[in-house]
Amino acid sequence: METSELKSSHILDYLQANGHNPVKIKYGSAWFKSPSRSETNPSFKVDLNKNLWYDFGTGEGGNIIDLIVKLTNSSVSEAFTQLGSNTYSSWDNRFVPPDDSGKIRIDKIQPLQNPSLVSYVRARRIHVACARRFCSEAFYSVHRKQYYALAFANDKGGYELRNPYFKTGSSPKYFTTIHGEDDSKLNVFEGFMDFLSCCTYYWKVPKHRTIILNSLSFLPRIEPWIVDAEKVYLYLDNDKAGRNATKNLIDSFDHATDMATVIYPHHKDFNEFLIR
Numbered sequence: 001m002e003t004s005e006l007k008s009s010h011i012l013d014y015l016q017a018n019g020h021n022p023v024k025i026k027y028g029s030a031w032f033k034s035p036s037r038s039e040t041n042p043s044f045k046v047d048l049n050k051n052l053w054y055d056f057g058t059g060e061g062g063n064i065i066d067l068i069v070k071l072t073n074s075s076v077s078e079a080f081t082q083l084g085s086n087t088y089s090s091w092d093n094r095f096v097p098p099d100d101s102g103k104i105r106i107d108k109i110q111p112l113q114n115p116s117l118v119s120y121v122r123a124r125r126i127h128v129a130c131a132r133r134f135c136s137e138a139f140y141s142v143h144r145k146q147y148y149a150l151a152f153a154n155d156k157g158g159y160e161l162r163n164p165y166f167k168t169g170s171s172p173k174y175f176t177t178i179h180g181e182d183d184s185k186l187n188v189f190e191g192f193m194d195f196l197s198c199c200t201y202y203w204k205v206p207k208h209r210t211i212i213l214n215s216l217s218f219l220p221r222i223e224p225w226i227v228d229a230e231k232v233y234l235y236l237d238n239d240k241a242g243r244n245a246t247k248n249l250i251d252s253f254d255h256a257t258d259m260a261t262v263i264y265p266h267h268k269d270f271n272e273f274l275i276r
Contacts, residue, residue, distance in 0.1 A: 009064055011051055011052070011067060014064055014068075015032060015035060018035070018071075020035045022042075022046075023042040028047065029046065029047055030046040030048055031043075031044065031045055031046075034058075036055070036070060036071055037058075037240075039057060044057070051063070051064070053067055058241055059215040059216045059217030059218075060217060064083065065079045068082055068083060103171070104141075104168065104169070104171070105141045105142070106151075107139045107141055108138070108139040109137070109138050110137050110139075112128075112131060112150065113137060114148060117137060117149070117150050117163065120150065120164045121150065124193060124197075124271055124274075124275065125197070125200065126196045126197060126271075126274070127199070127200045130200055131196060134152065134178070134196065135150050135151060135192075135196075136150075136151045136153070138150075138159055138161060138170075147163070148163065149161035149162055149163040149168075152192040152214075153176065154172075155174050156172040156174035157172065158171050160191075160192055160214050162193070173214065173215060174214065175211055175214055175215075175218040176212040176214060177210070177211055178212070179209055180205070180207045180208045180209050180210065181207050182207055183208060184229065184230045185209070185229055185231045185232070186209050186211065186225055186226065186231070186232045187208060187209070187235065188210075188211050188222070188233070188235065188236070189210065189212045189270075190212075190216065190237050191237075192212045192214065193269075193270075193271045194212075194237075194269050195212050197269075198235065198270055200274060201270070201274055211225065216242070216245050219249070226249070226253060227253075229255065230255065231256075231257065232253060232256040232257065233256075233257050234250075234258050234259055235263075235270055236260055237260070237269045238260055239268060242260070242269075246260065
């Protein structure tokens, strides 16, 4: 079988054949509990129109070969061999009628003022003035319904969106850079709530350049800034993904320091530490 034919094997079929059934199928996407880790709520999505997967818990995604490599810890050639020894239905881009209503559309951006969002910021123990400096208030539509959320802009014009009930983001996804008085050193945060928590905790904005990843998947993109910095201070989560990322960075760069174990060693992240 040709390589292109193998790659067209349907991810949905592969997952089901290996004991992973979707929790729900809606708006052209099949949602699973992650096949690579234990979780309560489904955060693993298969786009049935594009035959691609994305794990929101780890920030990883790709085609069926990428998935087999991840789940079986095999090489790409071994993944092709595994795929060729089984029969899965071929993906067809007409599998599900296209539905753009599921895409997040930003309708309006304005200064933070909604009382519900202000209360949400206070509940996270973040100074409202700090939130207003770095965040906006977004009105957005998805599935023809309108919502509002705290909006944190990234360097590509997309937004991380948060309200008391859920978190999401608009395209394009990317990291956020905040320049300081002195960009010779670098602070790296996993999420913007942790960055705002740091500003609140110390009652000031970091002096040096700060990058908020918005997803661990963007770590490779910021490597040039890591290499150029005199010192790098890491404020990643104390979960498995965050600890692994921190370890890999410290093993690779002698000038990187793990601040999570210094400031919030017994909490998942900076914001949980601030709250408790």
